[in-house]
Amino acid sequence: MANFLGDMSGVALITGAGSGMGRATALKFAEAGAKLILVDINEAGLKETQQLIGSNVKAIKLVVLNICNDQEVIDMVRAIPNDPEFGRIDYALNCAGVLGKVRGPFANSSTSDNDFIMNVNTRAQGIMMQEQLRVMLAQSPRPAVEGQPPKPLGSIVNWCSWVTFHGSATSWAYAASKHALAAMTKSAAVAHGAQGIRCNAVCPGVMNTPLLNAETMARMVALVPSKRPGEAEEVANLALFLASDTSSYINGALVSIDGGWNAC
Template sequence: MDVPGIALITGAASGIGKATAFSFARDGASGLALLDLNKEALDAVKFGIEDQERERGIMNPCRIEVYPLNIGDESQVNEAVQSIASTFGRIDYVANAAGVAMKHEGGAAFVETSDWDRILNINLSGSLFLLRAAAKIMLKQEPILSSRDSRPLQRGSIILFSSIQGVAGIPLSTAYAATKHAVIGLVRSSSEDYAKDGLRINAICPGYTETPLTTKSPQILQAMKERVATAVPMERMGRPEEIADGVIYLAGGRSSFVTGTALLVDGGYTQR
C-alpha cells in the first residue's frame, strides 16, 4: 500500500486504531508512534506488532514508540507531536482514531451539557489539536517519495475519523453526529488550505464496526444490531481491519491525487 514513512496513530490501544497500527507495520511503515490514554494497552499493541514482525522474519522491523495522552488536552497533543517529530525526524501519516460515542436518552431535548462538552472536546477539538500540531511539522519537511514509482507524494497525509454519522442522522446521537459532521467540514476546509503544498487531508467514515467503543455499551450494541439487520446491505458489521485498510489507502501513495474527501467504509449503508 506504499506507506514507507512514519505513522502517528491515536486511539491505538484498541479497536480500529489498534488494527490501523498493525496494518501500517504490515505494509512497510518504518516507524510507528502509538497514542492512547491506556499505557499498558499501548505496550501490548507494541509487543504484539514486534512479535508479528519476528514471526514474519522482517529484517528491518519498524521502530515503535508509545505516548500515553488525552487527545482532548491541547498541551498534551502539542508536546507529544513535537516529541514524535524529534524522535523519528519526521511525521508522514496521521490517523486520528481516538473518539467517544454516546446515546442520549430522550434525544436532543435531553442532552446533558457535560456530555455534549466531553464529546465535542474529544472528537472535534482533539481532531483540530492533532491536525494543527502535525500540519506544522509536515509543512516544513521534504516530500516523501513513493516506494513504487517515485511519484512525488506529499509532505504528509492526515486522516481524521468521521463516521456514517458525518453524512446521515441516527436517533439519540446528537453530540456524536454533530462532531462527525464537523470533522468532515474541518477536512474539507483544511485540505483546501494545503493541497498545493503537498499536504493531503482526508476523512474516513466507518459504518457499524465491531470495536470496544461500539460494543461495550449494551444500549449502543443493541441499537447497532437492529440497524445492521435492516439498513446495511451486507447485513453485517465491519471488522476493524477493514476500516484500517481504508486508512492505509488514504495515507499512502495509492491515493496521491486524493484530498478533501470523505471515504465511506460502511457495507453500503449510506448508499440507501
C-alpha cells in the same frame, strides 16, 4: 498489499491505537513497513497493541496522553522532528474519539456529556491536526523512488462516521462532532493540498464492537444492505490506502465504509 501501496517506510502517528480500529490500523501500518508512534490514554491497551505487533516493525514508540490536554498534544507532536528515531510525520491517523456516555433524544441530552463529546471529537482533533500540519509543512519530502514522482509532505486520515452524512436520534453531539470533523478534513485539504499534504476521512458504519449490546447491534445491522457489521481490519485497510501514495489524487474525500448504509 504493501507492493500495491508502494513505499510505506515513513513515520505513522496513530491516535487511539490502544484498541479497536486504531489498533487494527497500527497493525496494518507495521505490516506495510512504517515506523510507528502510537498514542492513547490507555497505557495497557497500547502495550497490548505493541505485543500484537511484536518484532514486525522498524521502530515503535508508545505515547500515553489525554488528547484533550492541549499542552500534552502540542509537546508530543512538536517533539517528533527532534526525535532521532523518527524525525518527521508522514502519515497522521486520527482515530481517537468517543461515542459519549449518555444516549437519548435531543430534548433529554446531557450538557456535560455533550461538552465531553465535542471536546474529544472536534476541539482536540483540531488542535492535533494543526500541530501535525505544522510539522509536515516544515519537513522535506521523503526521497522519491527512482522513476517515480516526488513524495508528498504528508497525508492525514481522520475518523468520521456514517452520521457525518445524517443526523442521530440518540446523540446530536456525536453527529455534530463528526460533521465538524468532516468540515475540518475538507478545509485542511483545500488549504494545504497545493503544498503537498492530503487530508481525507474514513466514515465507518455499524462496526463489530463491544460498545454495542446484542439488541442494538441486531437492530442496526438489519438496516445495512450487507446485513453484517464491519470489522476494524476493513477500516484499517481503507485508512492505509488513503494514507498511501497509491491514492495520491484523493484529497478532501469522506469515504463511506458502511456496507451500503449510506446508499439507502
